[in-house]
Amino acid sequence: MLQKMSSVQPFQFEPEHEISEDENIEDVQYQINQNEDDRKVYEVRVGQNGWCLCGYCLPMLTGKESVCCKELQFFAVAVPDIPCITAHTSFEAVCLNRDVLWAALVSLHDRESADLSYRYASYRQFTWWMHVIRIRNIYSEPDGIYAGFEDVDIDYTEIDQAWRDW
Helix, strand or coil, rough: CCCCCCCCCCCCCCCCCCCCCCCCCHHHHHHHHHHHHHHHHHCCCCCCCCCCCCCCCCCCCCCCCCCCHHHHHHHHCCCCCCCHHHHCCCCCHHHHHHHHHHHHHCCCCCCCCHHHCCCCCCCCCCCCHHHHHHHHHHHCCCCCCCCCCCECCCCCCCCHHHHHCC
């Protein structure tokens, strides 16, 4: 029996920054210097966990891995009342459930191969064909009008929209 998980929020990761035409060289250089400074700060954390704010972090092998969930702005704002992201009610379902992880891997495949592209289309068609009614029952529109299946716009994806909605 599936349970309704109203607190699950998709796309909870930080997108990679792409340099736009509007940014000038000084801004880019500042960002590079800032990233190097951040890297130095995090390298000091290697092998110990005195930097941990939630009390659940383990010493890591690299500075890049040595970040506490409480340092992530979206986490601190979204769920300030829980001690650690691992205590969130949806953590196990979203981050540990093998079926969810498999679905996430499928959606992140490399589209350069024809076989992968066909497989991607097949997965989307299968999902649309099998689960549209169940999805609409759980996430219904008040007026009952739905857009239907839409092809993915490579320049603008659901991830872009999720970040705009955040």
